Amino acid sequence: MTLAEPRPRLTQYAAGGGCACKVPPGELERVLGALTPPVGDDLLVGVETGDDAAVVRLDGLAGGPSRAIVMTTDFFTPVVDDPYDWGRIAATNALSDVYAMGGEPLVAVNLLAWPRDRIPFELAAEVLRGGAEVSAAAGCHLAGGHSIDDPEPKYGLAVTGVADPARLLRNDAGVPGVPLTLTKPLGLGILNNRHKATGEIFVEAVETMTTLNREASRAALAAGVVCATDVTGFGLLGHLYKLVRASGVSAVIDAAAVPYLEAARPSYAAGYVPGGSRRNLDWVRPHVESRVDEDELLLLADAQTSGGLLVAGELPGHPVIGELIPAAEAAIIVR
Structure with a gap:
């Protein structure tokens, strides 16, 4: 892309946009219904209640300090045309699932799909820069990731966080009167x-x-x-x-x-x-x-x-x- 060429509008390369391109919830639940593994022992939160992330007890079973791993991933097609802003938005969104469980993000890796023959790859660097800046602001290490050549641009993060298993924010813990x-x-x-x-x-x-x-x-x-x-x-x-x-x-x-x-x-x-x-x-x-x-x-x-x-x-x-x-x-x- 030269200085004389207009910057591509990223949203025009996507059928959907942001989290609006998710698989419909009813359809998703029908597919996942037969694939739900039971929780128990160290798996504290799985997919059975549709919570925001998986949570696995890491240690503390012998009475010492207790920690848990919070694991999630989130990626989507462009929600805005500016590649830097899209990277920031996608990273913020992916980190949110850890915060929604009461955890703190520790390390993340990039997930990038890019139509190299349609959109200059230099714009992908702007997407990654946005994701890196948000991760740094969150105190979350961003270490590598995975990229593929794809007809539709997509970006997000796989995030690992830590939490106290006794102080989680769960979606199955609501009580009346709150x-x-x-x-x-x-x-x-x-x-x-x-x-x-x-x-x-x-x-x-x-x-x-x-x-x-x-x-x-x-x-x-x-x-x-x-x-x-x-x-x-x-x-x-x-x-x-x-x-x-x-x-x-x-x-x-x-x-x-x-x-x-x-x-x-x-x-x-x-x-x-x-x-x-x-x-x-x-x-x-x-x-x-x-x-x-x-x-x-x-x-x-x-x-x-x-x-x-x-x-x-x-x-x-x-x-x-x-x-x-x-x-x-x-x-x-x-x-």
């Missing part, structure tokens, strides 16, 4: 969809997607919270449904209390809605009792990329958007 706190505003899927269609840049969205969930995770642990998840491709309703199902409770959401990025509602009204958001709502709809209209439900199901933590507990500085209640006929009540 408030629900959301640490980042919604609307990222809508704005990313608009960016892909128009090229408009939403600085607030990029800043949100590149903000680590580290401080929110640490605050949750300091407050004695034991239940949390992060809000990504399955939307607030989808991830909340997985949490209440795993915990054997229900939830009430106050739709008016849910925060949104400033441009999200106008962009929704203009028709910029990811297909993944509609699939999310289709999946959770049978489990939702709604006292709001369809538009509000679709906003709550918006497929987020590198969203915030949904915490079963109250965190200062973040809005309470609802509470967990005893198991009811509907898993989620939106009012």
Whole structure:
């Protein structure tokens, strides 16, 4: 690519974008249902409750200091056109799963797929630079990785973290009477969809997607919270449904209390809605009792990329958007 040539728009090389390109949750669960290994002994968290990462006890069985390994991976197609920002967003998103379990990332490796014959490989270096800067800011070693030649660009990280097995944030530990706190505003899927269609840049969205969930995770642990998840491709309703199902409770959401990025509602009204958001709502709809209209439900199901933590507990500085209640006929009540 020469100085005279325009920089390619990365989002135009992807069928989907960010976490909105996830396999639909219902379809994924049907496939994984027969492949779920039981937890036990040192495997503390597997795939049985759809939690954010796997957790394996490392040591401490003899009464000494106890540690656990937290392992996750996450990668996706371009969510923004700028390669450096895409790298930062993808790395922040991958690290989030460790924070969502109450862990601290220790080491990560890159996962890169690149259409070398269609997009200059120099732009891949910018993607990797963004990922490296976020990893460094998180205090996480970034050591190598794996790359392939692929028709569609993809980037992310495989991350290993550490945690105290007695102080995990799990999605199956929710109890009735606990408030629900959301640490980042919604609307990222809508704005990313608009960016892909128009090229408009939403600085607030990029800043949100590149903000680590580290401080929110640490605050949750300091407050004695034991239940949390992060809000990504399955939307607030989808991830909340997985949490209440795993915990054997229900939830009430106050739709008016849910925060949104400033441009999200106008962009929704203009028709910029990811297909993944509609699939999310289709999946959770049978489990939702709604006292709001369809538009509000679709906003709550918006497929987020590198969203915030949904915490079963109250965190200062973040809005309470609802509470967990005893198991009811509907898993989620939106009012």
